[in-house]
Amino acid sequence: MREIEVSAVLPVYNDLKALRAAIPRSLDTLEVIAPGGFELIVAEDGSTDGSTEFVRECEGKDPRVRLLHSDERLGRGRALNRAFTAASGSIVCYYDVDLxxxxxxxxxxxxxxxxxxxxxxxxxxxxxxxxxxxxxxxxxxxxxxxxxxxxxxxxxxxxxxxxxxxxxxxxxxxxxxxxxxxxxxxxxxxxxxxxxxxxxxxxxxxxxxxxxxxxxxxxxxxxxxxxxxxxxxxxxxxx
Known part of the structure; x- marks a missing residue:
């Protein structure tokens, strides 16, 4: 099991366009600042625009990407609570998906x-x-x-x-x-x-x-x- 220091969270609700840029940019940046290990958690909050499917594809290609999907709309606060609880890193962070x-x-x-x-x-x-x-x-x-x-x-x-x-x-x-x-x-x-x-x-x-x-x-x-x-x-x- 790989060691994880940093868990970065992207809160997402119908943000497919932004995700296409945010995921690769996040991975490139995290590779440099957390070489000891990181995960990129996409806290996807009841999207209907294809965000779930896109992140699932990314997850299949790169094990550092992790989809945390909710069928119901939680709201940003509850989505972050859920993501931080599920995170593996000793440091957790989040930033807006539109960067x-x-x-x-x-x-x-x-x-x-x-x-x-x-x-x-x-x-x-x-x-x-x-x-x-x-x-x-x-x-x-x-x-x-x-x-x-x-x-x-x-x-x-x-x-x-x-x-x-x-x-x-x-x-x-x-x-x-x-x-x-x-x-x-x-x-x-x-x-x-x-x-x-x-x-x-x-x-x-x-x-x-x-x-x-x-x-x-x-x-x-x-x-x-x-x-x-x-x-x-x-x-x-x-x-």
Whole structure:
């Protein structure tokens, strides 16, 4: 049985086009930074566009690719919980399948955990970060992260960047307390980790907005509601 140090996870939902580029690019990058052994887990979440079949083909050609399929739609948070639990590596990471964060940052992400941190997270909102996205999403992102810092007491700048790594044992011990099952998972993990004294490093990344991303009024309402629900759980329910 081959030894695995790093388990990289790609959360996927109807992302066939992005997968065609992300899988070979991931394998090439991981070969360099994890020569001791790695696996690429595709957490495929109820896709209907042929993503499942494509990943299964890749899995048949390369044993380092691993399909983790769900017939039902889990949501990103639950899909990541499932993938990290099933992972074999002592370091687990995930990044968005559209590779919005430049893959040249992956070595730094993994090395941060090797150097003793519990969590590493890319940031689009540090002064040294380089980002390309629409004005609407920029305003929404900055507003959201300001609310997280103000209401939930986080010291981090960017909670939702889809580019994170964890010591597997440390993230697994935290997951039972995390209730978010979709997009808010990232924020809740980082907020709860800070409250539990985890060593977290946030570093600047180069990031570009993916195709077809827009901000709707309901998104803004959902963001505010999720923040307030977590505040209630932390301060009233004491969960």
């Amino acid at each position: 919005a964060t430049d893959m040249r940052h992956l070595p730094e992400l993994i090395d941060t955990i090797r150097d003793g941190h519990d969590i590493a997270t890319g940031s689009r909102l540090l002064p040294e970060s380089t980002i390309v996205r629409s004005g609407g999403r920029e305003i929404a992102s900055r507003g959201y992260n300001t609310l997280v810092r103000t209401i939930l007491g986080s010291s981090l700048r960017d909670h939702q960047c889809g580019f994170k790594a964890f010591r597997r044992d440390r993230i697994l011990s935290l997951l039972p307390s995390v209730t978010a099952d979709h997009w808010f998972w990232d924020t809740e993990v980082l907020v709860r980790a800070q409250k539990n004294g985890y060593r977290i490093r946030e570093f600047p990344v180069q990031w570009r907005q993916g195709e077809g991303t827009t901000v709707r009024r309901n998104d803004v309402v959902d963001m505010g509601s999720a923040i307030l629900r977590l505040w209630w759980r932390l301060h009233v329910e004491k969960s």
